[in-house]
Amino acid sequence: MSELINNREYRRSVLKEIIQDLHRGKSVDEVKARFEATFQGVSATEIAELEQTLIQEGLPVEEVQRLCDVHAAVFKGSIEEIHRPEKIEDTPGHPVHTFKLENSELKKFLAEKLEPHLEAFRQDDKQEIIELLKQDLELLRGIDRHYARKENLLFPLLEKYGITAPPKVMWGVDDEIRATIKEGINLITHYSGARDQVAEKIKAIIEKVREMIFKEENILFPMAVNTLTEDEWGEIAAESDEIGYFLTEPAAKWKPANINVEEKARAEGERPADGYIRFETGLLLPEEISRIFNTLPVDITFVDREGVVKYFSQPKDRIFPRPKTVIGRKVTNCHPPASVHIVERVVDDLKSGRKDVEEFWIKMGEKYVHIRYFAVRDANGEYIGTLEVTQDIKPLQAITGEKRLLDD
Structure with a gap:
């Protein structure tokens, strides 16, 4: 969800610069093009919220009020040109x-x-x-x-x-x-x-x-x-x-009209610096780490010591869907109200040290799903989070005899 925060922050900074440019004496025509390029498709409500944020950050209300006529003209022109009549x-x-x-x-x-x-x-x-x-x-x-x-x-x-x-x-x-x-x-x-x-x-x-x-x-x-x-x-x-959907599909492919700042930066050749992450037993590139986790035949989800979901892997065949919106969300809010008490008990047992692992197994159609929760602790034994590992163990249960290395 960092891209959403980045977009908001980017628009806030641009709006502040535009107001400052107007204050320095630039004309409406000089700032209008930049405003339209940045705020294409953005609602008037969000623009008003960004203005309020700038005021809360210390921009004098009088500054905004003194520039109100010019400011409104910029907004009015762009909104009428960009927005379609329908909601x-x-x-x-x-x-x-x-x-x-x-x-x-x-x-x-x-x-x-x-x-x-x-x-x-x-x-x-x-x-x-x-x-x-x-x-x-x-x-x-x-x-x-x-x-x-x-x-x-x-x-x-x-x-x-x-x-x-x-x-x-x-x-x-x-x-x-x-x-x-x-x-x-x-x-x-x-x-x-x-x-x-x-x-x-x-x-x-x-x-x-x-x-x-x-x-x-x-x-x-x-x-x-x-x-x-x-x-x-x-x-x-x-x-x-x-x-997935129910009884029908989306009538079209829809994307926001406003600019995604991170995608724009990548298109312009700006990329995060590549660097190795050093472990006790080796070093890996970030992409290698991601690919390793996604290659493992298990679903992995990590919740930190505060109960916030920080990471999940994306193997080819996930057992439970994990939308990216769960990142940054309290794990208790990711479960139906009726089962929240079970989640809280599992986490509390691991966090307190009463248990190091909790596990469940359930049948899901053709799958036999094994779910394990591990307490993750630092070098001093202090709890730093919970790791959920989910796996379809039905293929493993079917294994018999032996298969030697390189056997057909």
């Missing part, structure tokens, strides 16, 4: 547009498929209708991808602005919906004639899903649009493919 979130491919597109398809699915099949089931619980309901609920289970993007990409950025309560409440409700769908699938799969019970469960699913659509579109999305910057929406858009 940015209505642009095809924008994360909010995609979320709403999924909700639209979801409402259509409920009205045209699930509800008619439920009504037919109430009238006649013949096997054909039971199979249709089962197919519907199995399909609806895919709503997890919609919720996972919301929870793992959108919520972390809202938390950065201190918006924590609504995401936590909504995540809890998402989990209730997931659980209710799972219960409905179980009831219809093992249907034994309790028609009213099954019907009420499916009705509850429909109501909960519709309520969540309403909460997203009337509370969450407007709040997010008023809070996040265009760069941050760009990060969400870039990370969304890894988690």
